[in-house]
Amino acid sequence: MDPMHAWLAAAAAERTHTGLIRSTDIHRNPRFRAGSLDLASNDYLGLSSDPRLRAAAIVAVERYGAGAGASRVVTGTTECHAELETQLARLTGQPACLVFSSGYAANIGLLTALGDPDTLLVSDAHAHASLIDGARLSRSPVAICPHADLVALERLLRERAQPRAVVVVESLYSVLGDATDLRRTAALCARHDALLVVDEAHGIGVAGDGRGAVHAAGLAGAPHVTMTATLSKALGAQGGAVLGPPLLREHLVNTARTFIFDTALAPAAAAAAAAACRLIAAEPARVADLHRIAAVIAEAAGVPRAPGAVQSIPATSAAQAAAATARLGDDGIVVGCFRPPSVPDGISRLRLVARAGIDPERAAHAARLAARRARAEGPA
Ligand SMILES: Cc1ncc(COP(=O)(O)O)c(C=O)c1O
Numbered sequence: 001m002d003p004m005h006a007w008l009a010a011a012a013a014e015r016t017h018t019g020l021i022r023s024t025d026i027h028r029n030p031r032f033r034a035g036s037l038d039l040a041s042n043d044y045l046g047l048s049s050d051p052r053l054r055a056a057a058i059v060a061v062e063r064y065g066a067g068a069g070a071s072r073v074v075t076g077t078t079e080c081h082a083e084l085e086t087q088l089a090r091l092t093g094q095p096a097c098l099v100f101s102s103g104y105a106a107n108i109g110l111l112t113a114l115g116d117p118d119t120l121l122v123s124d125a126h127a128h129a130s131l132i133d134g135a136r137l138s139r140s141p142v143a144i145c146p147h148a149d150l151v152a153l154e155r156l157l158r159e160r161a162q163p164r165a166v167v168v169v170e171s172l173y174s175v176l177g178d179a180t181d182l183r184r185t186a187a188l189c190a191r192h193d194a195l196l197v198v199d200e201a202h203g204i205g206v207a208g209d210g211r212g213a214v215h216a217a218g219l220a221g222a223p224h225v226t227m228t229a230t231l232s233k234a235l236g237a238q239g240g241a242v243l244g245p246p247l248l249r250e251h252l253v254n255t256a257r258t259f260i261f262d263t264a265l266a267p268a269a270a271a272a273a274a275a276a277c278r279l280i281a282a283e284p285a286r287v288a289d290l291h292r293i294a295a296v297i298a299e300a301a302g303v304p305r306a307p308g309a310v311q312s313i314p315a316t317s318a319a320q321a322a323a324a325t326a327r328l329g330d331d332g333i334v335v336g337c338f339r340p341p342s343v344p345d346g347i348s349r350l351r352l353v354a355r356a357g358i359d360p361e362r363a364a365h366a367a368r369l370a371a372r373r374a375r376a377e378g379p380a
Contacts, residue, residue, distance in 0.1 A: 019318065030334040036333070037363075039363070040334045042309075045236065064267040067266055080268075085099055091210075091281055099240070101265045103231070103239075103240035107134045117141070120142075122145050124144075166194065168197045174202050178307070179307045200213060201230040206309050212227065226243065227242075229243065235277070235280075287356070309355070310353055311353075
């Protein structure tokens with residue numbers, strides 16, 4: 001075996017040994033299994049299959065074709081992209097918006113465009129991989145702040161040597177489901193002349209009346225607060241965005257490599273996401289229903305209610321989490337299984353995601369079963 005294949009085989013053997021194998025198995029997808037209950041996907045408002053999103057995507061495909069064909073700065077910008085940026089800015093109360101081909105690309109594009117050796121980048125210890133990668137690529141000195149520790153954050157900002165600073169948090173964290181205290185964090189940033197970047201991947205369509213946590217905290221449009229979003233969770237489509245001042249948008253168009261050197265978001269995804277923005281603004285009852293289901297899940301599972309859609313049930317071990325997930329799957333209940341190294345606190349867990357439109361009794365039954373199996377000491 002050549003050295004590269006030998007190395008790949010050794011890495012695969014190690015994964016098998018530790019039981020930490022990821023899979024793209026199509027049969028795990030609840031969309032292909034009639035009657036199963038999906039508590040794993042991030043389609044928080046159930047919009048990905050909404051007829052109005054589908055219709056908007058079809059109109060865009062018929063008008064512009066299946067792909068954008070080029071970067072936004074070449075010929076990739078269509079009316080769908082412009083309309084999406086208008087709708088996203090309107091929904092979140094932000095002055096300007098720039099759409100990327102994914103939330104991952106938006107985070108990397110923003111942090112690399114803001115970073116340089118004179119800018120300290122302070123990232124929360126639980127930040128998503130896309131923020132970690134953006135920080136690594138940014139050419140900035142990077143400090144990792146203990147999770148949600150405002151005292152440590154204050155010290156890092158006060159003692160920095162760099163003239164500029166960027167603080168990176170998520171509004172709602174994706175694995176544990178906890179929220180950042182945005183008002184206090186933003187006030188701290190303002191006191192220390194730092195820009196606060198809030199990743200609203202799990203906040204948009206969920207926090208407040210669906211306009212996101214930045215808006216709910218009264219920070220939309222604040223010059224020292226910028227947000228990023230994904231269009232692939234509550235918005236039911238695909239893509240990502242950065243929202244903030246027009247000057248920042250202009251800077252990104254000219255410097256963000258994941259914007260300039262990336263083919264534009266497919267017009268169908270842009271049109272579907274724009275339709276989702278209109279729906280969220282017009283139908284806040286969906287968001288209220290999502291929160292009702294989240295409360296039902298937390299209560300039935302016997303865990304504290306996390307503020308967003310994600311409710312997290314600690315398991316007795318990584319093996320127990322995996323076995324419980326598999327057995328729930330056999331029973332038609334699809335949940336997320338998170339084990340080290342994908343859990344920031346090292347505790348393996350089942351991740352149950354509330355979604356608008358789920359039958360509350362079914363959700364409660366599934367959550368009770370999941371909690372019993374996650375906590376069992378023996379076979380799940
Ligand atoms: C917090 C957070 N940021 C960014 C992303 C990336 O978004 P996307 O899936 O649109 O690339 C995700 C999830 O996938 C996420 O959970």
